[in-house]
Amino acid sequence: MSKKYHIHTFGCQMNVHDSEKIAGIFNDTGYGTAEDSGDADIIVLNTCSIRAKAEQKFYSELGKLKKIKKKNPNLKIAVAGCIAQQSGKQLFKRFPYIDFLFGPDNIGSLNTLIEGGNGRTAIEHNPEYHTSVIPMKREGGLKAWVSIMYGCDNFCAYCIVPYTRGRERSRPASDIYNEVKSLADEGFKEITLLGQNVNSYGKNLPDNIDFPDLLSKLNEIDGLQRIRFVTSHPRDFSAKLTRAIRDLSKVCEHMHLPIQAGSDSVLKSMNRGYTYSEYKAKIDIIRDLDPYMAVTTDIIVGFPGETDEDFEKTIQALTEIEYDAIYAFKYSKRPGTEALYLPDHVDEEVKSSRLSRILKLQESICYRKNKILEGKVVEVLVDGPSENDPTRMTGRTRSNKIVNFSGDIADGGNSVFIKILEAKMHSLNGEKV
Numbered sequence: 001m002s003k004k005y006h007i008h009t010f011g012c013q014m015n016v017h018d019s020e021k022i023a024g025i026f027n028d029t030g031y032g033t034a035e036d037s038g039d040a041d042i043i044v045l046n047t048c049s050i051r052a053k054a055e056q057k058f059y060s061e062l063g064k065l066k067k068i069k070k071k072n073p074n075l076k077i078a079v080a081g082c083i084a085q086q087s088g089k090q091l092f093k094r095f096p097y098i099d100f101l102f103g104p105d106n107i108g109s110l111n112t113l114i115e116g117g118n119g120r121t122a123i124e125h126n127p128e129y130h131t132s133v134i135p136m137k138r139e140g141g142l143k144a145w146v147s148i149m150y151g152c153d154n155f156c157a158y159c160i161v162p163y164t165r166g167r168e169r170s171r172p173a174s175d176i177y178n179e180v181k182s183l184a185d186e187g188f189k190e191i192t193l194l195g196q197n198v199n200s201y202g203k204n205l206p207d208n209i210d211f212p213d214l215l216s217k218l219n220e221i222d223g224l225q226r227i228r229f230v231t232s233h234p235r236d237f238s239a240k241l242t243r244a245i246r247d248l249s250k251v252c253e254h255m256h257l258p259i260q261a262g263s264d265s266v267l268k269s270m271n272r273g274y275t276y277s278e279y280k281a282k283i284d285i286i287r288d289l290d291p292y293m294a295v296t297t298d299i300i301v302g303f304p305g306e307t308d309e310d311f312e313k314t315i316q317a318l319t320e321i322e323y324d325a326i327y328a329f330k331y332s333k334r335p336g337t338e339a340l341y342l343p344d345h346v347d348e349e350v351k352s353s354r355l356s357r358i359l360k361l362q363e364s365i366c367y368r369k370n371k372i373l374e375g376k377v378v379e380v381l382v383d384g385p386s387e388n389d390p391t392r393m394t395g396r397t398r399s400n401k402i403v404n405f406s407g408d409i410a411d412g413g414n415s416v417f418i419k420i421l422e423a424k425m426h427s428l429n430g431e432k433v
């Protein structure tokens with residue numbers, strides 16, 4: 001009987017995609033999937049240290065594994081991802097029942113680790129990782145993530161990524177093209193290009209290609225219906241990119257452009273590299289070129305030094321820009337980041353009340369924006385039956401809004417046209433036309 005693996009993934013989309021690579025390597029080595037930790041011969045905890053919450057979840061899961069390992073001493077426990085990279089061998093000291101550690105740049109070394117040929121750790125930054133072709137186990141057959149670059153050069157004061165994932169490296173365009181082409185040949189219809197800062201794609205590649213050029217190359221792939229991408233850094237955003245989104249038929253009309261804060265002094269201490277008016281000028285370019293393009297953002301509330309006055313500027317920015325959706329978080333202290341040493345950390349209570357004010361404001365904006373879609377016909381790529389109500393089908397518009405409708409199971413995986421009948425805060429209801 002073949003050995004089995006189980007993976008727990010914590011944190012961001014990037015990590016979920018890394019887990020697909022880890023699973024691909026296990027599959028290639030002849031391992032099967034264990035439904036839960038109790039059935040596994042090896043358990044991988046793929047960690048994230050971007051926010052305190054994901055880190056706490058990891059430590060709680062690791063604690064539970066101690067008991068499982070006691071009952072089954074043959075069980076192997078591996079810790080992967082950013083915490084493995086950051087804490088390194090200290091983790092072995094604190095948790096001696098961990099068997100292996102490997103960082104985000106060393107997923108390709110997993111094989112040698114399992115087979116015991118290369119010690120117990122692989123956490124050196126591997127500058128060649130962007131050119132490795134790693135097998136992947138993707139679920140679903142409809143939508144897939146594709147990494148186009150690794151690492152980040154931006155060093156935002158609150159972020160650990162440049163230290164854990166290393167400096168920015170773009171994958172060769174031909175590798176990305178081949179991967180997307182084979183996904184389209186397998187029947188995948190939507191791909192999301194992943195990178196910490198996709199707008200700077202291609203900077204150090206010899207073939208003089210930038211992100212809009214890459215989009216236009218991928219747009220030619222037969223069978224592919226939709227191309228999405230995350231995340232864009234406002235500093236590297238270009239009008240050329242907006243034109244590409246407007247003009248390339250497969251590129252979805254959605255831009256995720258993290259603002260983080262509306263106050264110039266907070267943006268400066270975050271080391272974001274733009275002022276609010278510079279950011280707003282980019283939003284104006286987007287809206288001038290395509291007023292219907294959805295724009296979403298990330299916000300951190302309660303960054304060290306954020307005063308009531310600074311916070312009001314974030315509120316003002318949300319009111320002015322009217323995002324289609326936001327992902328808002330309270331600032332959390334991250335070891336190894338500059339922000340940890342900044343003065344005037346904000347009280348937890350103040351952070352919580354600022355966060356709820358932001359979320360409340362955004363709910364009314366979302367509802368108002370969704371209301372505009374009532375009566376309109378939109379193209380929806382159908383994921384399948386809705387989790388909340390399996391008698392209805394669910395999918396997403398090109399602008400990434402959730403649409404629920406009465407359809408049949410055969411609609412799953414297809415594009416259908418839906419007339420929007422009712423707007424809700426975070427979704428739309430409609431009927432097939």
Ligand code: SF4
Binds near residue numbers: 152155159233
């Ligand atoms: S752009 Fe800033 S927030 Fe994003 S990964 Fe890089 S350092 Fe982190």
